[in-house]
Amino acid sequence: MPEKIIVAGVPVDTRHFIGGRRVASPDTFDDVSPIDGQVLGPIARGGPAEAEAAIAAAREAFPAWAATPRAERARILHAVADGVEKRIEELSAVETHDNGALLRSHRRGVMPRVAHNFRFFADWLLTLGHDDFETRGHTNHVSWDPAGPCVLITPWNAPLMLATWKVAPALAAGNTVVLKPAEWSPLTASLLADIATEAGLPAGVLNVVQGYGAEIGDALTSHPDVRRISFTGSVPTATRIAASAAANLTPLSLELGGKSPLLVFADADLDLAVDLAVEQYDNAGQVCLAATRILVEESVAEEFTRRFEEKASALVQGDPREEATDLGPTIHTRQLEKIDGFVQRALAAGARAVIGGHRRDGQYYAPTLLTDVAQDSEIVQEEVFGPVLTLQTFADEEEAVRLANDTRFGLAATLATGDRERADRVTARLIAGTVWVNCFFVRDLQAPFGGSRLSGVGREGGTWSFDFYCDLKNTVTAPNGWNNHG
Ligand code: NAD
Numbered sequence: 001m002p003e004k005i006i007v008a009g010v011p012v013d014t015r016h017f018i019g020g021r022r023v024a025s026p027d028t029f030d031d032v033s034p035i036d037g038q039v040l041g042p043i044a045r046g047g048p049a050e051a052e053a054a055i056a057a058a059r060e061a062f063p064a065w066a067a068t069p070r071a072e073r074a075r076i077l078h079a080v081a082d083g084v085e086k087r088i089e090e091l092s093a094v095e096t097h098d099n100g101a102l103l104r105s106h107r108r109g110v111m112p113r114v115a116h117n118f119r120f121f122a123d124w125l126l127t128l129g130h131d132d133f134e135t136r137g138h139t140n141h142v143s144w145d146p147a148g149p150c151v152l153i154t155p156w157n158a159p160l161m162l163a164t165w166k167v168a169p170a171l172a173a174g175n176t177v178v179l180k181p182a183e184w185s186p187l188t189a190s191l192l193a194d195i196a197t198e199a200g201l202p203a204g205v206l207n208v209v210q211g212y213g214a215e216i217g218d219a220l221t222s223h224p225d226v227r228r229i230s231f232t233g234s235v236p237t238a239t240r241i242a243a244s245a246a247a248n249l250t251p252l253s254l255e256l257g258g259k260s261p262l263l264v265f266a267d268a269d270l271d272l273a274v275d276l277a278v279e280q281y282d283n284a285g286q287v288c289l290a291a292t293r294i295l296v297e298e299s300v301a302e303e304f305t306r307r308f309e310e311k312a313s314a315l316v317q318g319d320p321r322e323e324a325t326d327l328g329p330t331i332h333t334r335q336l337e338k339i340d341g342f343v344q345r346a347l348a349a350g351a352r353a354v355i356g357g358h359r360r361d362g363q364y365y366a367p368t369l370l371t372d373v374a375q376d377s378e379i380v381q382e383e384v385f386g387p388v389l390t391l392q393t394f395a396d397e398e399e400a401v402r403l404a405n406d407t408r409f410g411l412a413a414t415l416a417t418g419d420r421e422r423a424d425r426v427t428a429r430l431i432a433g434t435v436w437v438n439c440f441f442v443r444d445l446q447a448p449f450g451g452s453r454l455s456g457v458g459r460e461g462g463t464w465s466f467d468f469y470c471d472l473k474n475t476v477t478a479p480n481g482w483n484n485h486g
Contacts, residue, residue, distance in 0.1 A: 001028045005041030007187060008093035014043045014186075016050055016210055017193035019057035020203025025050060029212065031186055034100035034329040034363050035319060043186050046211035051178075051219035054207040058149035058176035059225050061204025066146040066174040070125055077122035077172055079199035084115040087195065091160065091188055099156050099185040100329040100363070101283050102320045114164045120445040121168040121465065128466055137479040144470040146174030147251075148227030151220045153213070153241070154189075155233045156182035156331050157286040157385075163189055166230045169465035171205065175228065178207045180220060182233075184331050186210050213237060217244075224248045228469060231255070232288075234383075235454050253458040253468050255288070255450060257383040258411030261404040262291035263426065265397075265417040266300045269438075273416035274307045276440050277389070281315060281367045284327050285387035286335075288455075289434070289441065291414045293380060294369075294391045295403050301393045305354060305371070308391075312355055312367055329363040330386055339365050339386030346370055346379035346390075354391065381407055397422065401429045410452030414440050433459070 001024060004011040014031075015022040028042035044050075065073070084091065091114070092106035101110075131142040152166040159181055170177050181189035193208045209216060217237075221229055221244040231241050232255040245252055262280070264273040273296075280290045296304045320328030330336045340359055347357060347370075356368030367387040373380050380390055394400040404413055413432040417423050423437045433451045436442065443449070448459035460468060 001042045001044070007040050007097050008090075010090045010094050010191075012094060012187045013190050013194070014041055014210070016044050016046055016054065017190065017206075017208040018050070018054045019060070019207065020197065023050065023053065025211075029183060031098065032332070033097045034331050035097065035321070036362065040097060040187070043183075044210045046209045046216045048216070048219035050209050050211070051216050051223070054178040054209045055149055055151075055220070055223050055225050057204040057207050058178050061202060062146070062148055062176045065171075065176055065202060065205045068174070073172060073174065074122035074125055076200050077118045077168060080196050080201065081115040081118035081122075083195035083199050084111065084118065087191070088112065091191060094187050094191060095160060095185075096320050098187045099159055099331055100320050101158070102325060102328055104323055105283075110158065110161050114160050117161075117164040117168040117445070121172040124445075124462060124466070125172040128463070135476065139477045139479075141475040141477070143473050143475065144173070144466055145473050147469055147471045148175060149178065149225055150175045150228040150230065150469065151178050151180070151223075151226050153180045153217065153220070153229070153231045153233065154182060156185035157283060157288070159185040160188040160192065162232050163192065165460070166232075167192070167206065169460070170228070170230070170469050171201070173466055173469035175469055176205050176207075178209060178220060178226075180209050180211070180213070180216065183210070183212050217241070221245050221250070222247055226250055227471075228253070230460070230468070251468070253450075253460055254456045255460070256411075256454060256456045257385070257409065258288050258290070258451060258455050259293060259381065259383050259407045259409045260289060260291045260412040260414070260432065261293045261295050262414045263400050263404055263416065264294065264296040264300070264304060265400070265415075265419070265422060266297040267418040267422070268416035269418060270300060270304060270307060272438060273304065274311055276414060276416055277308055278311050278315070279440055280389055281312070281327055281387045284330055284365065285367075285389075286331060286385055289412045291412065291440070292384065292389050293403075293407075294389055295400055296391065296393055297400070298393045298395055301391075305391065308369065309354055312369065315367055317360065317364055317367070327364075327367060327387060330365050331363075333363060335386065336363050336365060339384055339388060342379055342382070342384045342386075343368060343370070343388055346373060346377065349374075349377060351377075351379060351390075356387070375403060375406060383409070397426060401426060405429070405431050408454045411455035412436070412451075
């Protein structure tokens with residue numbers, strides 16, 4: 001296999017990164033661009049041997065990194081952020097070729113946010129206090145100890161963004177990392193390894209292994225030396241990982257799928273509500289947080305639908321490298337078929353497509369809005385992960401809350417209402433890790449992030465990330481018994 005491939009003019013090493021060295025595998029798999037189906041190149045296809053080597057490297061590097069003073073760890077993470085900022089153009093171009101998301105979003109939003117992930121957790125680390133308190137003359141000293149090697153497994157829909165949301169706090173906490181990016185978008189994780197090396201991160205502190213989850217995943221998640229597993233991806237994979245981690249009771253953080261509602265009340269600013277609804281097609285709908293179930297109060301449903309249709313029909317779908325494009329392709333032909341399967345079954349069951357309802361050329365799926373859908377139908381209950389929304393109506397607040405909460409998920413919910421008291425009442429009753437009121441996707445890294453029910457286990461963000469990535473230790477010291485005191 002070639003050691004490097006050139007993607008959008010950028011050389012990308014396609015091998016694993018283990019113990020500070022590039023390591024090839026006997027086998028490879030093809031990385032395909034969703035933009036035009038072009039093969040970008042062969043990627044190292046890791047298995048149990050590479051998992052074992054990467055975990056061994058992380059284990060070996062752990063004591064020195066854990067003992068590195070916090071300020072020095074923070075300095076290196078800021079240097080990683082500098083490296084990301086210097087390479088925003090390259091990272092954006094490679095990510096867009098690899099996963100098909102918009103180039104302009106990568107440049108202006110996603111990659112600056114990647115750098116921010118490192119800066120934020122580097123700075124937050126320095127704010128973590130050591131609690132001290134007294135019990136009958138004894139002191140209690142609570143410290144945030146690094147946990148050990150962490151396995152971080154990430155999906156393809158926002159590859160570097162979601163990887164660094166885990167890598168940054170794990171490293172800041174003093175842990176070492178084995179990162180396994182998704183096989184459909186493996187490239188920017190490899191560039192991150194280059195950037196981290198240039199920033200002075202010691203060998204073995206960050207390791208990157210490539211490969212199919214089914215082939216390398218179990219060896220990573222069942223390993224007794226792994227002290228934390230943080231996973232973002234689908235529910236079926238999460239259940240396999242949880243079973244695999246159970247052998248060692250390895251603590252897990254799981255950020256999973258959703259079927260989140262957007263509740264539009266008659267008292268809402270209807271144009272704002274329509275904007276919020278159309279925004280759900282971002283990243284061609286491949287967003288875990290997307291509010292894919294639009295619930296509208298009956299009295300404004302007709303007008304809402306008219307304005308939505310007008311606005312959504314103006315969306316430009318096409319090459320994600322073009323500035324004017326609003327919606328790119330879906331990640332993979334398999335994903336495209338999955339999306340179309342959901343839509344065709346819904347149409348066969350009596351749903352009506354207000355817009356879309358079909359594939360376009362290549363890997364593109366037309367933005368779709370389906371009405372006449374039953375609450376217990378597959379299209380309302382299951383995550384599609386594509387540009388497919390449903391629209392249902394409700395008679396009153398009670399019904400709105402009932403419909404909103406009536407799935408197995410609980411990742412997010414969005415409300416459009418002009419009545420603050422209503423917002424407070426409804427928010428209090430919604431089951432969701434994040435609720436947005438008259439806004440969407442405002443995410444501060446200080447906030448707890450995660451899902452309820454099948455949308456996840458645990459919360460990350462701010463101190464919650466350090467709760468997860470650290471072993472908290474309470475040291476109780478007696479006031480006497482010293483022979484070298486004073
Ligand atoms: P996926 O579960 O198929 O794969 C995610 C990762 O798990 C990939 O790296 C894959 O290689 C790996 N994997 C697969 N099988 C494995 C195994 N047996 N052991 C270990 N690892 C394994 O998910 P996907 O299709 O890549 O991503 C889409 C899903 O991710 C959607 O459900 C979406 O909602 C969810 N998601 C959630 C969030 C969140 O923050 N809650 C964010 C983005 C995406």
